[in-house]
Amino acid sequence: MRIGMIGLGAMGLPIAKRLLGAGHELCAFDLSPRAAGEAEAAGARICPTAGEAAADTEVLFCSLPNAAIVRSVLEEILGRESIGASVIADLSSIAPESARKFSEMAAARGITYMDCPVSGGVGGAAAGTLTVMAGGPDQAFLRMRPLFETIGRKICHIGPVGAGSGVKMVNNYLLGCNMAAAAEALVLGAKIGLGLDTMYEIIRESSGRSFIIENKIPNFIKKRSFEGGFAVDLEYKDLGLAVETAKQLSMPIPMGSTAVQMFEAARAKGFGRQDITSLLKIWEELMDT
Numbered sequence: 001m002r003i004g005m006i007g008l009g010a011m012g013l014p015i016a017k018r019l020l021g022a023g024h025e026l027c028a029f030d031l032s033p034r035a036a037g038e039a040e041a042a043g044a045r046i047c048p049t050a051g052e053a054a055a056d057t058e059v060l061f062c063s064l065p066n067a068a069i070v071r072s073v074l075e076e077i078l079g080r081e082s083i084g085a086s087v088i089a090d091l092s093s094i095a096p097e098s099a100r101k102f103s104e105m106a107a108a109r110g111i112t113y114m115d116c117p118v119s120g121g122v123g124g125a126a127a128g129t130l131t132v133m134a135g136g137p138d139q140a141f142l143r144m145r146p147l148f149e150t151i152g153r154k155i156c157h158i159g160p161v162g163a164g165s166g167v168k169m170v171n172n173y174l175l176g177c178n179m180a181a182a183a184e185a186l187v188l189g190a191k192i193g194l195g196l197d198t199m200y201e202i203i204r205e206s207s208g209r210s211f212i213i214e215n216k217i218p219n220f221i222k223k224r225s226f227e228g229g230f231a232v233d234l235e236y237k238d239l240g241l242a243v244e245t246a247k248q249l250s251m252p253i254p255m256g257s258t259a260v261q262m263f264e265a266a267r268a269k270g271f272g273r274q275d276i277t278s279l280l281k282i283w284e285e286l287m288d289t
């Protein structure tokens with residue numbers, strides 16, 4: 001297939017490599033010459049603009065930082081006289097409301113927009129083991145499914161457009177709240193004299209367990225390694241999507257609102273590009289542990 005790809009960052013580049021590895025032709029665009037250079041080295045044809053990456057392709061993927069950037073890219077593509085791609089699969093994490101708006105914009109040009117956020121991180125993108133949460137019409141999902149299977153292991157058609165972003169938003173809401181709670185709980189435990197190994201061994205088998213306990217303690221917290229992983233800035237954005245969506249529904253979400261402030265504190269400390277476990281360092285410093 002001839003595939004367009006906009007956004008070749010931490011997720012987009014390994015996804016592009018998986019698609020190239022499966023024998024597809026890839027026309028790619030990224031504002032960063034370094035990212036574009038890496039995709040070119042992997043066999044992609046680099047286009048000078050996003051519009052050109054969509055012009056001569058059958059389907060288009062986007063993997064972009066936020067909805068404002070997705071919108072600007074879509075406006076450029078949809079404003080062109082001729083658009084080759086008939087399906088746009090947006091892998092970015094955005095609010096369901098944004099996805100529905102983008103679907104209307106695309107439909108006005110006869111193009112199907114699908115929100116297809118992913119989970120599984122950079123490692124999952126490289127290994128082709130992402131979870132793909134697709135929202136959009138059945139026909140477009142069936143057409144895209146073989147491509148989703150190239151990049152992911154669990155491929156789910158969640159429902160109409162917006163549904164994929166919705167389930168991703170709820171998942172990342174819980175991730176952010178779990179991380180914020182774990183940062184407090186682990187420092188509280190340390191303060192009363194419990195070792196990290198003890199807390200890990202017991203809690204991973206007990207009712208307080210979560211992805212943070214099972215995965216983040218051994219891979220980040222225990223190693224005191226906060227580089228890579230899932231960035232504070234990205235989780236801050238994802239929590240913000242949930243807080244904003246709840247506000248539109250006049251629904252109080254005090255857990256999420258508090259977690260946002262904890263992520264804000266981590267950003268103020270300069271941990272924005274570090275893994276979300278760096279929240280712990282704020283409470284360690286506060287409590288001198």
Ligand code: NAD
Pocket residue numbers: 006007008009010011012029030031032035050063064065066069072073091092093094118119120121122229230231234
């Ligand atoms: P990233 O910042 O590493 O990559 C984004 C890329 O988009 C960059 O290369 C940037 O140069 C490019 N870009 C920005 N504006 C552009 C524009 N106008 N035109 C073309 N390219 C542009 O981000 P990422 O970690 O790859 O995340 C991408 C999306 O996937 C985000 O929505 C994120 O929330 C989501 N996500 C990330 C992870 C993760 O672990 N990193 C996991 C799941 C989902």
